[in-house]
Amino acid sequence: MGLQTISQVSKGLNISTRTLRYYEQIGLVNSVKKDDYAYRTYDEAAIRRLEQIIVLRKLRIPLKQIVLILESDNISEVIAAFEQNLTEVDSEISALSTIKSILNRFITHLNENMHVGIKLNLLDDASILNIVNSLTVTKAKFKEERSMEDLNQANHRLRKLRDTDVRIVYLPPATVAAIHCVGRLAEIESGNLLGKFVRDHHLAQIKPDLRHFGFNHPEGEKPDGSDHGYERWVTIPEHMEVQKPFLKKHFQGGLYAAHMIPMGAFEEWGLLSDWAMNSAKYEMHLGDQEIYYGLLEEHLNYINTYSLSPDDSTQQIDLLLPIKEKMVL
Structure with a gap:
């Protein structure tokens, strides 16, 4: 692979030079400088490490935990870091699954009463409680294997800013x-x-x-x-x-x-x-x-x-x- 400049790494990994400089400032990755070359560069090990960081960021893992995951020799600490993030993801999945189930129940309820021509009391507190109480919320099931393309698509969907985020x-x-x-x-x-x-x-x-x-x-x-x-x-x-x-x-x-x-x-x-x-x-x-x-x-x-x-x-x-x-x- 050879040595690459910051601009080459930025384009190759689709990561901003500002982000690269910050990663180096906090010691997450190191560049090298050869005596016979004026510019600081990234070697194969640094690029491989950057690829690992990018994947972990797409898994929504904070930088503090990424430092621990990549630096710690204690496997138990690394497992604990992943488990903490998995717990947070499980909570999000459960919340989204609840919302999905309620929306599906609303759609079913409206389809069953379409001939009436009105929404009835669908959004009354009592009606919502009845629907929610009838739900059996199950966590989403995923395939055991996911490709890098799947991860990139998931990251794009989850990281897209909505109007409420701005x-x-x-x-x-x-x-x-x-x-x-x-x-x-x-x-x-x-x-x-x-x-x-x-x-x-x-x-x-x-x-x-x-x-x-x-x-x-x-x-x-x-x-x-x-x-x-x-x-x-x-x-x-x-x-x-x-x-x-x-x-x-x-x-x-x-x-x-x-x-x-x-x-x-x-x-x-x-x-x-x-x-x-x-x-x-x-x-x-x-x-x-x-x-x-x-x-x-x-x-x-x-x-x-x-x-x-x-x-x-x-x-x-x-x-x-x-x-x-x-x-x-």
Whole structure:
């Protein structure tokens, strides 16, 4: 297979370079650098490990447990991790099976009374209770063998965002202090600088409603990620002045589609984009290329977490996609 650059791995495994960089930052996978080659690359072992991570993510296993599964020499710990996820899946199957059974009973009830021409009291509390009490809910039975294609199709169906998964939010205009770093560790370096800025200026005290945004700047094209940049903003009082390397900027705000992810699930940018392209009411409204077309990541509850490192897996992030309402013809 040979060594592959980050861009080659990204295309070959259909995984974003941002996600690859994050996996490396948290020690989940390692790249290598040869003395006679300028770029960092991924060897066959790293690529094989990435393939394992991708499969585990499609099985809806959190990154924290993936680290345990791949690193632990204790088979009992690995089994326990799988069993915990299996219990959660069983609960979902039972819930969905109950809903399916009730819907089937409703359909049967309506077909039996179709000649009456009315829905009767189908949705009365007593009627629902009678139907539910008559159910015998059984867990779904699956074939023992499933192919990778089956897994990919299941993952696509389960990970597809519905309207209820996406919040429509308006971000108000704001004055921000911006820090921009370039290089393989741009996210970490900019995060450390921003955290120091917040502490040094006691920003949590003078602006308790502060918000923290970030975005790729630029995405970067070099295989080693040395030209990749990340910019972070923290909202500040309008009158406040900042010193280099920070810049004072004005954010215009606007309408956004918001989808919350745990730290590291950056592949869900694709899910949010798919939602926007298939929405009946909204469409993407991309903006200035200098701020990554308006695609923002907001670190939620930042006022309580700015002392943590940017790769802390307990953090939650809002993916923010600029949108506008579709024109009604």
